Amino acid sequence: MKQPLPVQWFQRQPEIVAQELIGKILVVIEPDGVVLKARIVETEAYLATGDPASHSYRGRTQRNAAMFADGGVWYVYQIYGIHLCVNVVTETEGRGSAVLIRAAEPLAGVERMQQRRKIQDVRRLLRGPANFAKAFGFQLADNFQPVVQPHRFFQDAPGTAPVVKRSPRIGISRAQSMLLRFYDAQSAFCSR
DNA sequence: TACTAGATTATCT
DNA sequence: GATAATCTAGTAT
Numbered sequence: 001m002k003q004p005l006p007v008q009w010f011q012r013q014p015e016i017v018a019q020e021l022i023g024k025i026l027v028v029i030e031p032d033g034v035v036l037k038a039r040i041v042e043t044e045a046y047l048a049t050g051d052p053a054s055h056s057y058r059g060r061t062q063r064n065a066a067m068f069a070d071g072g073v074w075y076v077y078q079i080y081g082i083h084l085c086v087n088v089v090t091e092t093e094g095r096g097s098a099v100l101i102r103a104a105e106p107l108a109g110v111e112r113m114q115q116r117r118k119i120q121d122v123r124r125l126l127r128g129p130a131n132f133a134k135a136f137g138f139q140l141a142d143n144f145q146p147v148v149q150p151h152r153f154f155q156d157a158p159g160t161a162p163v164v165k166r167s168p169r170i171g172i173s174r175a176q177s178m179l180l181r182f183y184d185a186q187s188a189f190c191s192r
Numbered sequence: 193t194a195c196t197a198g199a200t201t202a203t204c205t
Numbered sequence: 206g207a208t209a210a211t212c213t214a215g216t217a218t
Binding site: 193194196197198199201202203205 | 207213
């Protein structure tokens with residue numbers, strides 16, 4: 001069994017973490033013992049400085065406080081009233097950067113994900129940030145929680161590294177020229 | 193397959 | 206009071 005990625009792995013520049021997170025595997029062990037696994041295929045970086053699309057751009061607020069914590073914690077927030085977006089905080093205390101997880105490829109626990117999503121199509125199960133959050137059972141309460149825990153962690157993936165491409169981020173109105181979305185060009189599980 | 197409208201609330205100004 | 210790092214369902218093509 002692979003070792004979990006250590007917290008220091010996340011305490012680097014968001015562009016680096018976003019790019020290297022592609023192909024990594026998220027493992028979640030549910031309270032009843034069911035194991036969920038997924039291979040990350042799409043992420044976006046939100047920078048600490050000079051990035052108007054980042055929640056941290058206008059400084060620290062109650063909502064984005066987790067972004068300013070030490071790297072290696074979750075930043076979870078609700079958007080459009082009904083959806084959750086899940087980020088991994090990067091860099092260190094006081095910076096304010098994070099990586100949004102946008103899509104993944106289901107590897108284990110597919111039935112549990114299908115129950116939560118109320119759909120069968122495996123390709124759509126983890127496509128889009130809110131869908132990913134729902135399938136894995138993320139809650140607002142996961143905000144500020146450590147990324148490295150016994151029941152929920154990332155691990156390195158076996159095999160060759162994926163071909164990672166970059167493009168403009170999706171769904172934002174500012175800084176659309178910045179190429180901060182990273183995705184596995186060979187995966188059929190990306191959101192676009 | 194493509195486009196549009198509507199959902200629904202925490203958070204910020 | 207306005208906005209938002211979205212998704213789904215519905216109608217049109």
